[in-house]
Amino acid sequence: MSMFQIHTETTAPETSKPLLEQTKKNLGMIPNLERVMAESPALLEGYVHLWELFDTTSLSQIERQVVYQTANFENQCEYCVPWHTKLAQIADMAPNEIEALRQGTEMEDPRLESLRQFTKSLILNRGKIAEGELKAFFAVGYSAQQALEVILGIAVKTMSNYTNSIAGTPLDKAVEKLRWKKPIISMQSNTDAV
Template structure:
């Protein structure tokens, strides 16, 4: 059970009600992670959603965005985000096999995507500056400077939700992932 209480959609008022309405209009429902964030700090959720909107308007494909989010979520052991982004990844056209392989750091069958997985796994597992070798590998795979900025933004956005969901132990309201 989630640690932080959540205001139900029909009981929300003020900034929480406003952000609930926007999320419901966009997604069709208010996922538990968003509800917990909106209950306790709607401005924080708003900032995260704005960053995600900037990412969506950026240069990474939706599939690459979901690969980054899955790799980081797997490294963080965030079952909530792994479940959520597996569902969104499927909607973006990623196969279950490619998502499982990316989460495990195994080949996906797409050389450019495999380079992205290696790069993001390196970021997740090796703190500090990205080595020249890692930088050259991701550039050689075809990722440009703007896409590298978007990769960093995707890592930042998902890291925030990973950390929050680990603090809250958010109840997973997406299909479970093996």
Template structure:
């Protein structure tokens, strides 16, 4: 049983109802994670805003899903592993093989591998990566713009990982568990 109630457009407080309706219209469904976030309209608005802003960045959707898997695996968030495995495969069209690799911060694509390696270093060190890690990422083709964006993506995913683990919402995606 979830630790927070799951709200919908009819039970959410004022602004959260509008945010849920917008999210449902955009996604074609209303994930349990969003329904739990709706307990705080400010949180839901912040999540949707940051997620939307980063979606307009330089990292493609598939790489963002792969990065989300790297972070979710480390943080033990089965909800996010499930959501981003589904979205990565069915929306961003990333191969199941690549999605599995992403859980271990690797990829057959050298640039994606560099992005995931940096994201993994950031999450594991809580941002205290050394100059050598940044130098290696740059040598592997990661731009300064991408480095900044990777930090934003890690932060967004840590937020959702912690929220979903704490709220213990039921997984409403095909289930993938941490190992």
């Protein structure tokens, strides 16, 4: 049993209640993530506001889903990947691109793949990427502003991915059919090298 409560609009701390109401108004429901976050009104408020701020960036709806889903994949968030699969579908992302994000494989669109690689590298290297990686990101048409906006998207996902990791947040019925486990990606061995 989890040590974290999945709050309702009744059991949540008073300062979390308006945020849960806002979530319900925006999504038509209150996902379990926000119900868990409600235990910490400051975390829930930060999450809700940063999510809204990321929506105002110069990245398109599909590009924002690439950032989110790449973070979800790298952080192995079994709760968030199904939700962002659904959000990517709503954004009309091509099904093959959605599946590439779910599998952690190369996307067909070179610009989106560059965004995926840049986001992945930022996460795996804790922000300390090589200058060549940044130049490659700019070479496909992204700007310095957008590089910084990717960091905002990663911050949003860090809050949700880490919350789900420690709380074991149960997946909502709304996305049950999109359940996900991180695939094992095999690395080619260097046994051919002499």
